[in-house]
Amino acid sequence: MKVLVTVMPKVGVLDPQGKAIGHALAGLGFAGVGEVRAGKVIELEIAETDAARAKQLAEEMARKLLANTVIESFRVEVA
Template sequence: MKARVTVMLKKGVLDPQGQAIAHALGALGFEGVGEVRQGKVIEIELDESNAARAEATVRRMAEELLANTVIETYRVEILPDEAG
């Protein structure tokens, strides 16, 4: 089973990388770009067949290591099996 964790800075937390991306897009001629927020995506392969247990485990991973919950939010997705 595979899980995806998406981690983003919370609203109101300064995002200098997002600002740099927005500036670079404008410099490249892309018009109408508003606020840009930059984050990270982590995919984890799990040896687990129960989706609820997998999600609970990945949420613990996010809380304990993958996200700094003081300044970041996270979303956990259990991905469908690709084997078929």
């Protein structure tokens, strides 16, 4: 079963990567771009047939490894 874990910086946490992308887009001439936030997405193939169990496992993986829960929040979707 494929599970997507999306990890984003928490709102209010400094996001230098997002800021850099924003400046670069402006430099390329893209007007009207406001806030830019950059995060990561991890696609996991989990040997599990029960969607709820796969989601629970992925959340545990996110808490233990994939996300730094002090400054990041995560969202899990079963694809």
